[in-house]
Amino acid sequence: MPEHVSIYQSLGVSLLILVALAWTFGLAYMLRRGRFEAAVRRAGGHTLSALPHQRQAGPHREYVELTPAEQDAFAGLVRQLGGGR
Template sequence: MPEHVSILQWAGVAVLALAAVAWVTGLSRMLRRGGIEAPAAGPRPGPTALPALPRQRQAGPDRESVELTPAEKDAFAGLVRQLAEGR
């Protein structure tokens, strides 16, 4: 054991090594339990929904539109002209 390395540093290395081994062991067990293995020959199952995500709508929201009055159209055209000149 080198003289310039303290006992606390060695203990820290040992704790980190044990934590890494525990993490790898837990991860491998979790993957084996979850059924994430190479599938055997045969048809692939269809996609499954993730339980933590809410169901997604099949279609987007309905489109909304509002007719502008002639005064509003003129005001919008003026605004567009002002923004184009500001470049």
């Protein structure tokens, strides 16, 4: 080790190298794992049994009848925001 380099500098460089290597290996692992899971999904693999079954239709629509005054106020707001050209 050169005389002008302190122990803290050499430890810092070593730590940075270790962190960079760990990050690189972790990223490669995540990308490889994601590619594998996507391939399983494309091949028609089974779904997770812990997830509840998803319904095909959305929830029923709810609506409230507006009074004529509320309809006029809403139309004015839409015009004000630039929607009523």
